Amino acid sequence: MSTVKSSALPRLQDGVRMTPADYKGIKPIWCPGCGDYGILNALIQVLARNQVDPARLAIVSGIGCSGRFPAFVKSYGFHGVHGRVLPVATGLKLARPDMTVVAVGGDGDGLAIGMGHLPHAIRRNVDITYLLFDNHIYGLTKGQPSPTTEVGHKTHASPFGVSEYPINPLALALVAGATFVARGFSSHTRHLADLIEAALEHRGFSFVQIMTPCVTFYDTYKQWKQQAWELGEDHDPSDFQAALRLATEAEGMPIGIFYRVERPTLMDRLAAGAKDAVRLQSGTRYDREADARQIDALLQRYR
């Protein structure tokens, strides 16, 4: 097992206690039975278990059924536009390293319109957690195929069956260089909560593909329940080749931590690279005198 230094979750002050119910935001509007409830419950369990300070937690989302997620958790939240969740989360984290930033998005949101951002968020190793809600379908737009839908699956938009091969998000995250790669299943809520907790504590970009059935447009419950199996002690998450083999060749649907490694984050590298940047900091603590001096120095360059 690897020895991974955990990134500290922001805790509530002593004396304040929050129950799982306290972490709930407005009432979810998902279809009854939607897999996304399982993800919400798992996250709320993690927050309560760790007594996370909701004021220093931000949940950022794109568009889709998953996009509504931030409103259902009591924390700061940003429901943006389709596909841009990772850049939004990246900017927020760079600006506010003191915040725990969780990005959530669907398979359409993250692997179609937003696909271009995924490898870049990964190569930056920005210290955020990305939960990819994978239901193999476009829920909100009523059932068109997504980039993970299997070949041959028929929908209104693919009346002769999907012609394209599906994307393998885990393999993609691995080869792009993600430092934390995991898969969970919304029905295995306790297992999923452990995964999310590990992802939140990971220092760097953590990628969690979460299988979450859409009961309304593509009910995969039965199939995925049969296929899911939990990775055991025999898998070493520091073994990249083993992780890649699991992601590409395993029978059924293994869930658990595929890969985990510690590497400097984007903020670490930025701080190290800018040698004279003694003040690279979070937020905007202005220092009028120092800033004025710095501007004077900058203007001198043009004299």
Added chain:
Amino acid sequence: MAEAVKALTIARRRGMTIRVAGESGEGVITAGEMLTWALARAGLWVTTFRTYPAEIKGGPCMFQVRFDRKPLDSPTGPADVLIAFNDEAIALHQESVRPGGVILYDRHDDGSEPEGLRADVTARAVPFGKVALESLQSRLAKNMVALGATYAAMDLPLDSAKEFVARRFASKGESVVSVNVRALELGYELAREQLEGLGRLAELSEVDGATTGAADSGTGRMVISGNQALSIGAIAGGCRYYAGYPITPASDILELMAAQLPAFGGVAVQTEDEMAALASALGASFGGVPSMTATSGPGLSLMVELIGLGVMSELPVVVVDVQRAGPSTGMPTKTEQGDLNLAVYGGHGDAPRIVVAPVSVADCLEVGRRAFQLAGRYQTPVIVLSELVLAQRTESLPVPRGAELLLEPEWGGTGANGKSNGALDGHYRRYVDTEDGISSRPLPGDPAGLHVITGLEHDEYGHPNYEPAMHRRMSEKRRRKLEALQREVEADPRAWVARFGPEGARIGLLGWGSTYGAAREAAALAEQMGIAVQGLWVKMLSPLPTRTVEAFVRGLDVVIVPEVNASGQLARYLEANGIRGRIVPLVKYEGLPFSAEEILARIVEVAKGS
């Protein structure tokens, strides 16, 4: 009449203009930058203009330096001196030399003369290339030889040129510095010894009152480009997060921010595309950090959906668009004022946003810093429309004091704007509806301010809500913020409009952006012809200060609206805003800026006709 305009602009033009032309790679830009710096150091006010090819290597390239004892408005116009590095440069640029001007050109190694030299100019061959090759074993140093000759002819102290070379080439090592200094000296000696009659240059400068012995020493000035000024202004205005994707002519903003922001505690990143750039800036803004991105036309097109998100979620952010010419990839190295429509209207739905446009390099500094205050105060995207010619033009400016530049960006926090009007019922009303439409904005980390923002239509809490009354109310709230700003501008328009000329004049010039310089100069020239002209340049384009503009137009018989675009975007925008009057558009769409002469010609026509 055209002849009269020409004669006047030549006889009465202020200052002196030196144009350096050659093939890209021949050192034209370095020579131009050096002249600029040395002239500024010599106590003159300098403004420059350059054109360069889109090719990576090769293609014709030009750098023009105009200078005077008093600050100048515009860098364009005829040249007094042309330094031509090759025959093509003579062919391309000798038309721009005024009659009686001087051309210094490289002598052919075989002694032959270039063809078609104009007879009404003093043309002198100097063996720049040959001298460089023979004494320095490098033809590349010919720009330095040419500059040395120019310095001698103009009686400029060579020391300032040497100082520039030492600074510019310091990183390349001692031997590079000494070769270039030697080249300067050789050119200087050559001109001193062999080119009597070139005293003509000094004479010219006497005539124009632009001698180098001008009164103040120039050391209190800097030479800075529009992009540099905009970036420094942004930092002074509080920018601490920058994200951008490279595009001409905005890339050097990214480069400057990447190098400088860390020293201010800030961060700059190069993103994978423009959508990521603006999205991340919005993320940073949500976190409470004043943020900016800069791009050019094609990038702004890509950002349009996210501008809507900024408007809807009421997040402040600064988006700089350094306009270039044409739709699609158009002409990346040419200038235009073609993005007004996109900036003001771009996007789906009604998305009122703030659009401002600087009129000069000095103004880039000013608008750069105030854009942050506007964005923060009104919680909405601010688009800064700059232009290629402003971005790349360098100008000498007094060095401001850092402490005076600093501005509070007002970027949120509980009680921002002196209000804490959202905390009610244990839930934070992030979008509480107020008289001026501005709500308080707590920042993440504040336990009393938990809220979720969204690009969906929402109620005061930020919860999605599609009720007819709600969309109506929130649309009005977003618009009301801009009306509040409009009132603020109308109450004291000085900061956001620039006026010139006598108030009683019946002919008016109305415009935006970089055309200001040429228009102001044209008005001054017109005055010398006995035609009174007054001008109004609008820097706040959205919300448009319609009362101010209306009052200006009402007092005039005719308003000329010069614009560097084909369709007259401002003229149409004025009409859309209900500004009525005799509006005469004057458009130019060649990828080049207006000269004062071109605007003057139209003024004269109009004056004759009315």
